[in-house]
Amino acid sequence: MSAKILEGKFFAQKFREEAGVRADALREKYGVTPGLAVIIVGENPASKVYVRNKHKSCEELGIYSEVIEMPEHATKEELLAKIDALNEDEKIHGILVQLPLPKNIQKDEAEILERIDPKKDVDGFHPVNVGRLVTGGEALIPCTPHGCLKMLELAGIPLDGVNAVIIGRSNIVGKPMLHLLLKKHATVTICHSHTKNLAEITKKADILVAAVGKPQFVTKDMVKPGAAVIDVGINRIAPKKLVGDVAFDEVKEVAGAITPVPGGVGLLTVAMLMVNVVWAAEMQLAEKQKPTG
Numbered sequence: 439m440s441a442k443i444l445e446g447k448f449f450a451q452k453f454r455e456e457a458g459v460r461a462d463a464l465r466e467k468y469g470v471t472p473g474l475a476v477i478i479v480g481e482n483p484a485s486k487v488y489v490r491n492k493h494k495s496c497e498e499l500g501i502y503s504e505v506i507e508m509p510e511h512a513t514k515e516e517l518l519a520k521i522d523a524l525n526e527d528e529k530i531h532g533i534l535v536q537l538p539l540p541k542n543i544q545k546d547e548a549e550i551l552e553r554i555d556p557k558k559d560v561d562g563f564h565p566v567n568v569g570r571l572v573t574g575g576e577a578l579i580p581c582t583p584h585g586c587l588k589m590l591e592l593a594g595i596p597l598d599g600v601n602a603v604i605i606g607r608s609n610i611v612g613k614p615m616l617h618l619l620l621k622k623h624a625t626v627t628i629c630h631s632h633t634k635n636l637a638e639i640t641k642k643a644d645i646l647v648a649a650v651g652k653p654q655f656v657t658k659d660m661v662k663p664g665a666a667v668i669d670v671g672i673n674r675i676a677p678k679k680l681v682g683d684v685a686f687d688e689v690k691e692v693a694g695a696i697t698p699v700p701g702g703v704g705l706l707t708v709a710m711l712m713v714n715v716v717w718a719a720e721m722q723l724a725e726k727q728k729p730t731g
Contacts, residue, residue: 441667441693442593446705449589453709458499460716464723465500472719473502474532474560474711475524479517480510480540489536495708501715502529514546518553525555531719532560534711557722560714562614571617576721578714583615585706586647586668587622595645595666595695597622603640604628605656605683606649611670615647636660648683656684664694670703 461472474496478489489505496503506520517535524533533554539547551559556566562580570577590597602624606612612628619626624645629636640646640660648656649670661667671683682699690696697703 441690442695443690444589444593444666444668444695444697444702446589446697446702449585449592450705450709452592453585453588453706453713454495454499457501457709457712457716460713460720461499461501464716464719468723470719470723471500471502471529472532472716473504473530474534474715475504475506475527475530476534476536477506477508477517477520477524478536479508479512479543482538485536485538491708492534492711495712496715499712501712504530510540511542512540514543514550517543517550521550521553525553525558531558531722532711532715533558534561557725558718560711560718562714563609568609568614571614574621578718579618580610580614581707581710581714582670582703583611583618584714585710586615586670586703587618588710589697589703589706590645590666590668593666593695597624597645600624600644601642602626602645602647603643604647604649605636605640606630606647606651606670608649611647611649615649619645650683652683653681654683654685656689658685658688658692661689661692663692665692666695667693667697668703669697669699672699672704 464470476489476492478485493503493505524530551563554564556564559567559578562578567577602619604612604615607628607630616626616628627639629639637660641662643662643665645666647668651671653673653675667684667689669682669684673681675681680700
């Protein structure tokens with residue numbers, strides 16, 4: 439048996455089409471174009487590539503995009519002032535601070551991200567959005583786990599009542615993925631570096647999400663036959679070779695469905711960012727229509 443390959447480009451295109459249709463609807467109804475501002479501090483080459491990809495995606499979908507480049511030596515106060523200005527800017531519906539930050543302000547990361555208006559927090563990292571996700575409220579959701587969930591739904595993979603196991607407990611993927619799957623009535627286990635007998639737990643998973651940051655960590659003896667395996671990892675093991683957290687070639691012979699690396703989950707993240715920008719604009723415009731007093 440060989441697994442169904444869940445190609446990221448297919449699902450990303452679906453998400454982008456959805457964002458485009460909804461952005462067009464906002465232009466027709468309100469005469470408003472959704473807008474994204476990305477702040478990049480310093481000269482990190484990988485960050486520059488990511489920012490360029492986000493800007494290009496916006497342009498392709500007719501979303502207004504503003505890239506604010508700040509020097510490596512920018513102070514926390516300068517960055518906070520820029521965020522404050524964007525919070526007040528009505529043409530900007532989503533704000534994103536590209537991580538990682540330079541060393542001189544890395545210690546202030548939480549304070550910087552919390553300065554973004556929760557309604558414009560399209561990364562879904564603000565404590566207000568995290569809290570709403572946990573309690574089941576309406577929230578802007580981190581793009582990578584949200585993309586994974588929507589991909590599972592579009593692929594017709596059952597979620598209600600299944601056993602789901604997540605390897606990794608980061609704030610960006612593991613924890614939000616837990617709450618998203620819980621909301622869909624899966625029975626969810628989260629594993630981490632202190633988990634004992636990991637393979638015993640993962641072998642019971644109908645859905646296995648690997649987000650641990652270790653190359654080819656998940657091997658076929660850790661996977662239940664027929665399971666859906668979502669590989670969130672991206673690890674460079676040679677100058678031109680990327681692999682995931684899953685040993686793809688051997689696991690695909692056991693799994694029922696699997697995402698490749700590259701070409702899998704990574705493509706979903708920017709597509710879901712576009713959905714979040716449009717959703718943020720929808721929520722802000724709807725709030726403006728509410729009668730006051």
